[in-house]
Amino acid sequence: MITGLRGGPLISVTRITELAHFMAGLMITEGVLTVDATAGNGYDTVFLAEKVGPEGHVYSFDVQQEAIDYTYKRLKQENLEKRVTLLRKNHEYLQQYVPDRVAVIMYNLGYLPGGDRHITTKYDTTIKSIKQALGLLIPGGIISIVLYPGHREGAEEKEKIIPFCRQLDSSHYEILNSRLLNRDQNPPELIIIQKKSKMTAGF
Numbered sequence: 001m002i003t004g005l006r007g008g009p010l011i012s013v014t015r016i017t018e019l020a021h022f023m024a025g026l027m028i029t030e031g032v033l034t035v036d037a038t039a040g041n042g043y044d045t046v047f048l049a050e051k052v053g054p055e056g057h058v059y060s061f062d063v064q065q066e067a068i069d070y071t072y073k074r075l076k077q078e079n080l081e082k083r084v085t086l087l088r089k090n091h092e093y094l095q096q097y098v099p100d101r102v103a104v105i106m107y108n109l110g111y112l113p114g115g116d117r118h119i120t121t122k123y124d125t126t127i128k129s130i131k132q133a134l135g136l137l138i139p140g141g142i143i144s145i146v147l148y149p150g151h152r153e154g155a156e157e158k159e160k161i162i163p164f165c166r167q168l169d170s171s172h173y174e175i176l177n178s179r180l181l182n183r184d185q186n187p188p189e190l191i192i193i194q195k196k197s198k199m200t201a202g203f
């Protein structure tokens with residue numbers, strides 16, 4: 001009789017950031033370019049840097065020097081700093097700094113955990129950035145967006161980003177929205193936008 005997964009489950013579906021890593025990880029092969037649009041504490045940048053391998057590269061953005069410093073420290077600890085270009089820039093200027101097509105672009109929206117809650121992503125610049133991200137994706141590539149509707153600006157972002165995604169042309173993009181259905185108080189959500197290629201065309 002099977003009583004459980006040996007060693008525990010690989011990921012918990014309630015951990016939306018783990019789910020985002022899982023999905024992003026499926027799309028990354030060694031040598032590709034990727035973007036972390038919100039570096040924060042550096043967890044996503046380190047994840048991407050590991051995945052792209054020594055021949056790949058990550059462009060990692062944040063508006064706060066504190067976040068850039070945390071991320072650099074974390075990369076240095078893992079000896080991954082050469083794989084990453086850290087940019088203290090607003091991701092609304094994504095296209096200016098990313099030189100070529102990318103396989104994965106990650107957005108983990110909101111504010112820096114433990115930092116200044118007033119410095120948070122906002123729907124207008126986030127959507128401006130996502131529009132550029134769509135243009136940068138390789139066929140089959142994905143944009144992953146973790147939304148945090150539990151705070152005011154996060155709720156506003158969800159309110160604007162979901163309709164923005166809905167109107168994207170389904171002949172060019174597949175879009176998935178993962179939500180925890182049995183939780184109150186606006187839990188985080190994941191959106192995955194995949195640029196269609198012949199290989200990924202669904203129904």
Ligand SMILES: C[S@@+](CC[C@H](N)C(=O)[O-])C[C@H]1O[C@@H](n2cnc3c(N)ncnc32)[C@H](O)[C@@H]1O
Nearest residue numbers: 038039040041042043044062063090091108121
């Ligand atoms: C939830 S944190 C990101 C967590 C991070 N991905 C990690 O793995 O630790 C959100 C980050 O977005 C940054 N941010 C807010 N507005 C931004 C913008 N317009 N462009 C780039 N980064 C922004 C904040 O400074 C904050 O560090």
